Amino acid sequence: MSPLPKNPRRRLTTVALAAACATAAAGAWAVAGGTASAGTVTGSLYRDPDTAAARWVAANPNDSRTAVIRDKVASQASSRWLSNFNLSTVQAEVSGYVSAANALGQIPQLTLYGIPNRDCGGASAGGAPDLATYQTWIGNISRGLGSQTVLILLEPDSIALQTCLSAGEITARDAALRSATQTIKGANANAKVYLDAGHSTWNAAGVQASRLIASGVADADGFYTNVSNFNATANEAAYGRSVLSSLSGQGVAGKHQVIDTSRNGGAAGDWCGDDNTDRRIGQYPTTATNDANIDAYLWVKPPGEADGCAYAAGSFQPNLAYSLASAAPNPPATTPPTTVPTTAPTTAPTTAPTTAPTTAPTTAPTTTPPATAGCSAAYQTTSTWSGGFQGQVTVKAGSSAIAGWTVTWTLGTGQTITQAWNGELTTSGSAATVRNVSWNGALAAGATAQFGFLANGTATTPAVTCTSR
Template structure:
């Protein structure tokens, strides 16, 4: 086969200024993060039978009224949570910014304290104090993730324009523009801080997944993100399925399937939607957002706190091929009566545990809605929180246009939104997928560690680091392997292998182990070459597969100078299978057959002694995807 030339398209300029900026803000704040566990939520979870198995999971803290900033009803306030995050040794903490004027205009259960015209109060009494606390230098090393105003902007798309689901309150918010102004103000104020990461709520596929909604949603999100001082640079990304129940990935059917000539889109459940799950919706919306004007760096989050749909009702495969409805209804993971049902759903379960980078352009699966916190009261409850009674939380209500006039599927005897609902937590625990054993710990092995890389080499040592794996009971140790031999165990996410031979290639993998003795599969192997004897000139290169899916993958290569500065470099290797590079960045790469050559581009060829740079590429394969042995030549 002929050579394929690939010019560099991306990269970070060398030099102190660019490196300082990169150190201050990362592309994906969840990657490599130690996530904060809210002790208020953890205490509730641990007090439930079997709840200790998941009480260590990170969840978001909802700032749902002005008083919540300083703490209410014995619950900690914003500053107390940030202080506790530091005490835990965490470096990422999640908050939900949730007090817009006329909040959640289509759902009475989550109404708030501020009226439709209270924009000034929202700005000065709510956002400004939050921004002032987050700006405290004491928290400068925390990555503060803010989920901005769930349900607000999606309501402007579907519930404010005279459609069957429209409400007078939503029409008012669309007319006065306070939702857009409020979101814009929050993005601007919080985005101006160097360590905050704003993710704007973008509904879910069962709300905005239709062609008629997706484009207008992207336009509405862009309008808000460029309102009241905000720019698209204040947005790290978007979150889908916040506090909802839609399946992350529908495994038993695809939107392109047909049954006897009838497409899945025509089934009653899918109802002509373009998407059947949250991950595909998130990525489809991301494409629309980038086309609308958001930068290609935006990432997506999926709230997986209550979309596990496990237990005995979980289908093991597609439904029968007797009709498209039988095929979809028999196989769908989401067992709600209707996708428009949103309140305290019967049969729901805990979903995928929080984890960074589970798929390309998905920054993380997160638990933004803390499991066990009610969606709303099942009957009217007097309160001073501004929360009303929504019939969608009443299990006897026969529904409305937004849920196809079906029963709500809500659990009975539910408290106010945000209050602890023990019966719901037990339901989620029982139906969790991946499953959880009551009180005995999670039956799942830990997740595979990711991001294994070399952080330094000498002629006799290799220093490694990796991203912590996330599982239900918590990883207690990592086992490090050189080739097939375990060479050490560490409780941290770094390790230095010593006593090595100069200028020699070594292959490393890491496994995670939990307190119950469950061990993960091995991480992707990393090949590292020690420096020449005495740390002399030359360079080394380390290869890491950063992601893989189906027949595709991405990989990074880190080039490091030896004991002397270099002015250029070239990395070569031979693939062991049929891997083909389709796109590369921060290098000019050529491939002929299995042989690959990658050379520096103009901005990353010069490296100081011991300095390093990274390039990457995307590729395809159909067989194995083993890590090749690299050779680095310096100029």
Template sequence: MRWITRGLVAAGLVLAVGLPLSQGASAATELLQNGTFTTSTASWWSSGNTPISVDAGRLKAVVPGGTANKWDAMLGQKAPAIPLHQGRNYTLSFDASATASRQLRTTVQQNADPYPATLDKLFTVGTTVQHFSFPFTSSMETTIGELTFQLGGLAGGGYTVYFDNISLTDNTGGSAAGNPLEMTSGFYVDPNSNPAVWVRNNPNDSRKAQIESSISTKPMGRWFGNWSGDIGASVGGFVGAADAADKLPVLVAYNIPGRDACGGHSGGGAGSPAAYRSWIAAFASAIGNRPAVVIIEPDSLGDFNCMSQDAINERNGMLSYAINQFKDNAPNTWAYLDGGNAGWVAADVMAQRLVGAGVANARGFSVNVSNYYTTAASVSYGNAINGTLATDKPFVVDTSRNGNGPGNDWCNPPGRKLGAVSQVGGGAEMLLWVKVPGDSDGSCGIGAGIPAGTFSPDLAIRLITGT
């Protein structure tokens, strides 16, 4: 848990009294990734003579003896680069202990020669855990900041040091830590969505004006899967463009192995659980500290009746891993594990499946993704799921195609219509266009001959007119 520090200040050190962020603490934006070391040392580096690992949920560093300078044994974080703004107020805080008392050094500095520092502090660790907090005002403007802990330069022998709850916050600007809604000025309109690309490529088509005004200029999700190429570059480019525009992007992670196990039109996914873990870890790391909303693996909890118990257990492990990647490495992302739709799995059963897949560590869950149930029915379903969960979780509803309610089928049924555009509230935490309107569900219904995920202007026009 992240803590805002309050207490007695002496020589730049705050002896902290733990106060959760939810209890009226001042707003701040987290700049580091994986500061709690739940599963790995991802995002952290160390010098070759100072191996690091996770030990009981802490970062463990084995430091050699006999080094001449403090920087001869180091660890820190520099990728993705940490932005620093001259005149802004920041706070570096962490818990630390060691196998012997040692005086160490920490810096927040520019990651370029001659490595000027805007924070440079000595601190002494002992054999009991202490909480350290160093508020400072940045003296530099840079996009390539880094945090270091310099552990060498000691006359004594080697030792082991432990760190936990490492946090670097930007305390200026009024954005609540971890709240992407308050860090942006609205939802991101993807200029390279399938309908936007079609509009650009078909300037003389009679359907262009309607599709442009009703669909391509609206915020919607971008889906990522095994078609996305280098997932880190693909996600990073999309989120970076949204961040540059001060907008909130919606992303869909859709690459679970054995996807659409009941024989639907969207089969595929990563080749193995190990490949999926690598893929989703790169996905989360590419978002980094930037604000985002992520829908995790639509339909992944709906088709258990087509899976063995071993396959279910394996899938739950992958989903739990995915959730924790966003929790640890994308601190300003709200991640929602998909919870099916109102007509598929009973709410009490879906609640059990969400729990089994680790929803406790996600922001919440999503409903109605790529489906057509009305917002009222979807909100009722989400509330029914929460009625079974031990603790209520926020949920979001896909409203991209639910304006006329459900049809007789889930796969390109006729007579459907666009629903409410992306917005906060509406009975859920958010209403979102998760599915891209006009993208086919598969070669079925009124989309016969159109593969899943392919944009069709005819399907788009039908959604606009509702006929």
């Protein structure tokens, strides 16, 4: 998920922020040890050796930031996001990831982020074109989960954020989440499924509990909170207890909480700011929570992946990772991953969501060579399905800063765009035009921005043109 700079739900109030910082300062980086008394999960979390952070470290051995990012970020377990909607490859991707974790006796963590109308059309918009296709995607994922323990964080923001949905759309989404949970649990009885509960400074606990029940939490293992946010762990745990109490009062007992601690280690500032350079990592990931209500502290949102404010949503930014980790204590001693990336990355992740890409693009980018000034644009098809596809365009400033950009291309025969994000779309016949929105138009020399869209029809590789102002 990539939280929006314009989402007020993500900004803490002054009072809440002060409380969060005070709590964080009192012990945000405490390392849990011993045997976990976490409800139902014990064991070592899977540390993927091929994360965006690990690839950056492998490609930049002499950078002054490398040691900190290597030791405090790339060495840690974080969730793999499934957000690049691709029906044809997701099962193989899940199977490969889960099998690698199983081979090491570790617990994989997957964040599923493909619900239609994702993020209410904001910086992380996209996902499945409709709920029927979404269920097909869930089924394909489920067939790759194996039979051992796997942690599933199902659809961040899908329950806490409903402001863009009608009553009928809420009912349909609730049914889709309930069906997704049942499908996953039916495919792997050892899968632990957690639903979205927002965070402690968003919806009231009673409201969130009622929404969780409507979305099928009775069939799940519990809920997660604080994804991509900065509320202190103690505040989230207290909020979780209130939600659990409300669930129990409404006849749903025995559930547990997961807390995202990837960015809640203290420091002040606005939610977006300079893409979180004023924040710090919190508790290192572990199932040893020593709290009977909490199954795990996870890094659901990998540190260093941008939120779409100063940088493209989902792209790994080493300065963000370094800022988050530089003041943190060293993590507890662990066994490093058994393999390292075999290739260095050639580009930053390019998915429209706030997550690193989870599948390879189905077409290679077609890039207009950068001019000495102005801007260039590169198109790629990021996923396809029967009757439709998802496209993405990367805009890059030339040798001089630009104040705004406009990208144009010609739609193929039978193509119609049904949704766009991170840009203002207009169409006239077969001509498509996307202009920057207020927060991603001004680009420094060499800087990039991305926008994406969903379309009906057969995917093609159009020539895209960028003009600047």
